[in-house]
Amino acid sequence: MAKNQTDRLRIEKVRGEGPKEIFGEKAQIHDKAVNSFSKIVFETLKNDFPKLEFRFRKSITKKEINEKLHEVDERLGVTIFLENAKISPDGGIIEVKDKNDKWRVVLVSEAKHQGKDIENISKGILVGKNSDQLLMTAGNAIERSHKNINEIRNLMIDEKHFPYVLFLQGSNFLTETITVTKPDGTEVILKHDDGILNRIDRLTSSNYSLPINQNHCENIFISIDGKSVMLQAVTIYARPKEWPIEEMVPIMMDVSKTSLKILGLTE
Numbered sequence: 001m002a003k004n005q006t007d008r009l010r011i012e013k014v015r016g017e018g019p020k021e022i023f024g025e026k027a028q029i030h031d032k033a034v035n036s037f038s039k040i041v042f043e044t045l046k047n048d049f050p051k052l053e054f055r056f057r058k059s060i061t062k063k064e065i066n067e068k069l070h071e072v073d074e075r076l077g078v079t080i081f082l083e084n085a086k087i088s089p090d091g092g093i094i095e096v097k098d099k100n101d102k103w104r105v106v107l108v109s110e111a112k113h114q115g116k117d118i119e120n121i122s123k124g125i126l127v128g129k130n131s132d133q134l135l136m137t138a139g140n141a142i143e144r145s146h147k148n149i150n151e152i153r154n155l156m157i158d159e160k161h162f163p164y165v166l167f168l169q170g171s172n173f174l175t176e177t178i179t180v181t182k183p184d185g186t187e188v189i190l191k192h193d194d195g196i197l198n199r200i201d202r203l204t205s206s207n208y209s210l211p212i213n214q215n216h217c218e219n220i221f222i223s224i225d226g227k228s229v230m231l232q233a234v235t236i237y238a239r240p241k242e243w244p245i246e247e248m249v250p251i252m253m254d255v256s257k258t259s260l261k262i263l264g265l266t267e
C-alpha cells in the first residue's frame with residue numbers, strides 16, 4: 001500500500017474514534033487540537049517504531065532545563081527564582097530513549113491563531129471601536145511564543161537537531177496576498193506585506209528568517225572568524241485558514257522522523 005494511502009487510512013481511523021469536535025472536518029487549530037494531534041503522532045511513532053521507547057510530557061520544569069544547562073557548562077543554569085516554574089507547549093513534548101537510555105526530544109509543537117479578518121469579511125462583519133472597519137489591527141499575543149522557544153533551545157543546547165514546530169493560522173500570518181469576498185460580492189484584497197495586518201515577521205526572528213513551510217529540524221552550522229557556530233531554527237508552517245488534521249499530522253511526523261534519523265535511531 002502506498003505511503004500516502006496508509007497515512008490517510010490511519011488519520012481516518014483516528015478521526016472515527018476521536019471526539020467529533022476535535023477530529024471533525026472543521027477542526028480548529030488551538031491548544032487542545034494541536035495537543036490531540038501530537039498524541040496521534042505519539043501513538044503512530046510507537047506503532048511504527050516498536051523497538052523504540054517513547055514518552056509524552058505535557059510540560060517541563062525550569063529546574064530541569066537549568067540542570068541541563070549546568071551539565072553542559074557549569075557557568076550556565078545557575079539562576080532560578082521560581083522552583084515550580086515550567087513551560088507547557090500546546091502540543092506537549094515527545095521524547096525517545098536513546099541507545100544510552102537517555103531521553104531525547106523528538107517533537108515539540110505549538111499553534112498560534114491570530115487574525116479573524118478572513119472570517120469577518122466573508123460574513124460581512126465590521127470591526128473596530130465603532131464597528132466601521134474592515135480590518136482589525138493585529139495584536140501582539142504571539143510574542144509569548146518566544147519564551148517557550150528559548151527554553152527548549154536551552155534544554156537542547158547540546159543537540160544537533162531542534163524539532164520545534166510552530167503552526168500559524170489566521171490573517172495575521174499571510175505569506176501571500178489573497179482575495180476575500182464579502183456577502184454582497186465585493187472583493188477585498190488582503191496584502192501579505194501590510195504592516196497593519198501581518199505579524200509573521202515577529203516569529204520568523206525565531207528561525208533566522210529561513211523559508212516558511214519547510215522542515216528545519218536539522219541544525220545548521222555557520223562559520224564566524226574560522227569558528228563553527230550551531231544554529232537551532234524553529235520550523236514554521238503558516239496558512240490563513242484552519243489547519244486540518246490531514247496536513248498537520250504528516251508535518252509533525254516528518255519532523256519526528258528527522259529527529260530519529262539525526263539521533264541515529266533509524267536507518
